[in-house]
Amino acid sequence: MQLEPTEEQLLVQRTARDAAERLLMPKAAARDVSGEFPVAELKELAGLGLLGVAVPERFGGADMGAVAYSLALQELARGDASVAVAVSVTNMVAELIAAHGSDALAQQWVPRIVSGELVAGAFALSEPEAGSDAGAMRTTAVKVDGGWRLTGAKQWITSGDHAGVMVVWAVTPGVSSSSGHSNLTAFVVPGDAKGLSVARLEEKMGLHGSSTAQLVLDGVEVADDQVLGAPGRGFGLAMMALDGGRIGIASQACGIARGALEAAVRYAQDRRTFGQPIIKHQAIGNMLADAATWLDAATLMTLRAAHAKQNKQPFSQLAAMAKLFSSEHAWKICDIALQVHGGYGYVRDFPVERALRDVRVTRIYEGTSEIQRIVIARNLLRGNS
Ligand SMILES: Cc1cc2nc3c(=O)[nH]c(=O)nc-3n(C[C@H](O)[C@H](O)[C@H](O)COP(=O)(O)OP(=O)(O)OC[C@H]3O[C@@H](n4cnc5c(N)ncnc54)[C@H](O)[C@@H]3O)c2cc1C
Numbered sequence: 166m167q168l169e170p171t172e173e174q175l176l177v178q179r180t181a182r183d184a185a186e187r188l189l190m191p192k193a194a195a196r197d198v199s200g201e202f203p204v205a206e207l208k209e210l211a212g213l214g215l216l217g218v219a220v221p222e223r224f225g226g227a228d229m230g231a232v233a234y235s236l237a238l239q240e241l242a243r244g245d246a247s248v249a250v251a252v253s254v255t256n257m258v259a260e261l262i263a264a265h266g267s268d269a270l271a272q273q274w275v276p277r278i279v280s281g282e283l284v285a286g287a288f289a290l291s292e293p294e295a296g297s298d299a300g301a302m303r304t305t306a307v308k309v310d311g312g313w314r315l316t317g318a319k320q321w322i323t324s325g326d327h328a329g330v331m332v333v334w335a336v337t338p339g340v341s342s343s344s345g346h347s348n349l350t351a352f353v354v355p356g357d358a359k360g361l362s363v364a365r366l367e368e369k370m371g372l373h374g375s376s377t378a379q380l381v382l383d384g385v386e387v388a389d390d391q392v393l394g395a396p397g398r399g400f401g402l403a404m405m406a407l408d409g410g411r412i413g414i415a416s417q418a419c420g421i422a423r424g425a426l427e428a429a430v431r432y433a434q435d436r437r438t439f440g441q442p443i444i445k446h447q448a449i450g451n452m453l454a455d456a457a458t459w460l461d462a463a464t465l466m467t468l469r470a471a472h473a474k475q476n477k478q479p480f481s482q483l484a485a486m487a488k489l490f491s492s493e494h495a496w497k498i499c500d501i502a503l504q505v506h507g508g509y510g511y512v513r514d515f516p517v518e519r520a521l522r523d524v525r526v527t528r529i530y531e532g533t534s535e536i537q538r539i540v541i542a543r544n545l546l547r548g549n550s
Pocket of ligand 1: 254296322
């Protein structure tokens, strides 16, 4: 069993680490306060190939696979989790259109996404009344001459106000469903489409540099050739994309936790109480030991899921387990990192309070922890361990 990354994967990791330390870390605290969307940073990351890490070369991607993608995203999240989530969703959208769009559709959009021309991609599945239960969505696409007309609202859409292009899911009445689940269809919609507007931007606990938009679709017209896959195949596409997306969120959780743990170890060596550095107090050492152990396990699980995806092996179960374990333990690791800082952990002078706020949502988006457990248990029932 090979556990070492290849030279090429290490190169992608180093590129991302350098970009995170040079471009993201110095501004992360200020971005947390200003909430400024990282347009310039995303363009620069695009120039380094980081918006299409696993996208085939013929669509302008770096074609480096899911392991390199995970390594890169961990580094970016260690630098600034807000930027990392925009990168994660953009990679997910580029991969989705490249894999399931017609060649013409992929050629139309993917090179412009991965080059940074479109700034970001967005994934518009959730709605005010449909998050975990995506099949309950109400946005509807009705057939018109030469295309479809979309009407409804989307909730929680990462980069929804900045995205040059998004994949939007809608119910398509009268279209039979391939999955037997719900007759959903996925559409590729330009960010400046007529009838598409931003109803509100959420004020979040963390990830302040990532925008989260409620979108309204008021009769948005989409041509037939902008359907992703085929009409009625949307539910399956969403579930497939989320399987891959969960590796991204697990990577993000690991990256945030790594940054917090590094800060805690540094602090515990500098801060002295009762005549010695606090890391020498066994209680502090034990907390850091637990955190380091959980982080190693989370990272290995995440890379294992990425390796399976890259090698076209079944990975849905591995991705759900990696996302569940990484996000739940990253939260605990960030809490430990804050505790190690004492009162200084609770204020903005140190990065750990931001890490704790930023990491919290990894237990919620792209399937809550409760939904990951449902996926895992369902797979166990089917005999897939
Ligand atoms: C910052 C942020 C960014 C996001 N970005 C995007 C995005 O880009 N695109 C997008 O489409 N969505 C996005 N989301 C939406 C996210 O995926 C949903 O919030 C998430 O899936 C949960 O859905 P919900 O909020 O409707 O909660 P609900 O589905 O209402 O769940 C509420 C609670 O009930 C639990 N629950 C629900 N069903 C079950 C069940 N069957 N068994 C046990 N427990 C259950 C949940 O785990 C949760 O604890 C984002 C969310 C946030 C907060």
